[in-house]
Amino acid sequence: MSQFPCTLEALVVRTDFSADGAWEALRAALFSPSEDGFLANVALVDDRQYEGTVA
Numbered sequence: 001m002s003q004f005p006c007t008l009e010a011l012v013v014r015t016d017f018s019a020d021g022a023w024e025a026l027r028a029a030l031f032s033p034s035e036d037g038f039l040a041n042v043a044l045v046d047d048r049q050y051e052g053t054v055a
Helices: 020-030
Strands: 010-013 042-045
Touching: 020 042
Parallel strands: 010 042
Antiparallel strands: none
8 A cells, every 4th residue: 555645634535435426425515615615625535545444
């Protein structure tokens, strides 16, 4: 397994590839501003090499 990307944003790592719709819903929520205009400062990692990884 490769190292995670080096970034200043919080990483959101996809480790389960069984529900594409759930991943897309999460992506949409993360990149939609809140009612106050807040946007999450995250970087997405969508790579099957991390499938099944647990912290």
